[in-house]
Amino acid sequence: MTYNGLIFDIKRFAVHDGPGIRTTVFMKGCPLRCWWCHNPEGILPKNEIMFLEYKCMRCRTCAGVCPAGAIFFENERGFPRIERSLCIGCGICADACPTNAMRLVGRVINVDELIKELERDVLFYDKSGGGVTFSGGEPLSQPHFLKEALKKCKEHGFHTALDTSGFAPRDVFEEIMEYVDYFLFDLKLAGEEEHKKYTGVSNGPIKENLRVLDEKGRGKDVLLRLPVVPGITDTDENVKGLVEFASSLKDIRQIELLPFHDVSEKYARLSREYKMLDYSAPPPATMKRIKEAFEKIGFSVKA
Ligand code: SF4
Ligand code: SF4
Structure with a gap:
């Protein structure tokens, strides 16, 4: 074991x-x-997502793949906001992000x-x-x-x-x-x-x-x-x-x-x-x- x-x-x-x-x-x-x-x-x-704004190209891919509906684009600058209370730490957004602006923190x-x-x-x-x-x-x-x-x-x-x-x-x-x-x-x-x-x-x-x-x-x-x-x-x-x-x-x-x-x-x-x-x-x-x-x-x- x-x-x-x-x-x-x-x-x-x-x-x-x-x-x-x-x-x-x-x-x-x-x-x-x-x-x-x-x-x-x-x-x-628990797993968390770290968001690196300087890497983000505002493509919105992350919001489209998030199974928990935890990513919102609601500010004028066009960057994503993660609603932490909804995020389940699956890391799908990090895998999908083309610029590594979303990074999964946590690994078993x-x-x-x-x-x-x-x-x-x-x-x-x-x-x-x-x-x-x-x-x-x-x-x-x-x-x-x-x-x-x-x-x-x-x-x-x-x-x-x-x-x-x-x-x-x-x-x-x-x-x-x-x-x-x-x-x-x-x-x-x-x-x-x-x-x-x-x-x-x-x-x-x-x-x-x-x-x-x-x-x-x-x-x-x-x-x-x-x-x-x-x-x-x-x-x-x-x-x-x-x-x-x-x-x-x-x-x-x-x-x-x-x-x-x-x-x-x-x-x-x-x-x-x-x-x-x-x-x-x-x-x-x-x-x-x-x-x-x-x-x-x-x-x-x-x-
Ligand atoms: S880790 Fe999963 S639940 Fe959390 S924001 Fe990314 S895709 Fe959504
Ligand atoms: S997928 Fe990555 S680059 Fe595109 S908006 Fe989301 S965090 Fe930004």
């Missing part, structure tokens, strides 16, 4: 998702709703098929000390597929990494942890209320899983990752709270600071609201302040 997973991309030759040259598998579906999420196409656990793949794709890059893993990274979306939201895929990766001798928000039941996290060599673990907001407001979920399970990883994950590499979002995660109060929490960890001593950047275009392509229109990248002084705060407690900081 092999499990099916829903993914939205497989990126080869990735160099920012763990050590060496890697293949990153982007899994679809995430229980969090971070305002600044830079992979909005990974949030919903089983573990054996995935491993076959990953095997194509073995040479690069071996030469560079790389491997396979599972990212998303939140990979832990598809635990059966993820566990089997990680297990098979290990059987094939691939180094494995997990890019995660850490939000999952503890038993699921512990089971999966066993098959992961390297963790990219998000740390966002120290306060419970702020965490709920800006991500939609409690930070309780995240903190608990990070402690489990710190205590039971000896020998595993862990890189914390803090998205630096002006006015949200970069405040003195939040940095103080995160530093306090981080300093209570026993073994984990690495963090990467990820400056906020605008991804409004991606949201527009999915007809999704983007709450960060008025936000801009943090200034160098902010990055320096946060870097120094973590260095003071003995962290090595990538910024």
Whole structure:
């Protein structure tokens, strides 16, 4: 028996998702709703259509083939509008579109098929000390597929990494942890209320899983990752709270600071609201302040 997973991309030759040259598998579906999420196409656990206006030649082919009657031409500019509540994610419009302006985001793949794709890059893993990274979306939201895929990766001798928000039941996290060599673990907001407001979920399970990883994950590499979002995660109060929490960890001593950047275009392509229109990248002084705060407690900081 092999499990099916829903993914939205497989990126080869990735160099920012763990050590060496890697293949990153982007899994679809995430229980969090971070305002600044830079992979909005990974949030919903179902197929979606992305519409790229600059490619569209306004031929109306898509509306003619849509079995759900979800595509309308009603604006003066002549571009299609997808009524998301009607779209069933069949991808027929994407197949029919002559310019690839409609793109289906989401693909079902089983573990054996995935491993076959990953095997194509073995040479690069071996030469560079790389491997396979599972990212998303939140990979832990598809635990059966993820566990089997990680297990098979290990059987094939691939180094494995997990890019995660850490939000999952503890038993699921512990089971999966066993098959992961390297963790990219998000740390966002120290306060419970702020965490709920800006991500939609409690930070309780995240903190608990990070402690489990710190205590039971000896020998595993862990890189914390803090998205630096002006006015949200970069405040003195939040940095103080995160530093306090981080300093209570026993073994984990690495963090990467990820400056906020605008991804409004991606949201527009999915007809999704983007709450960060008025936000801009943090200034160098902010990055320096946060870097120094973590260095003071003995962290090595990538910024
Ligand atoms: S994915 Fe299917 S239902 Fe959705 S807009 Fe395209 S053709 Fe219509
Ligand atoms: S089929 Fe493609 S190019 Fe033609 S109107 Fe639809 S999205 Fe635009």
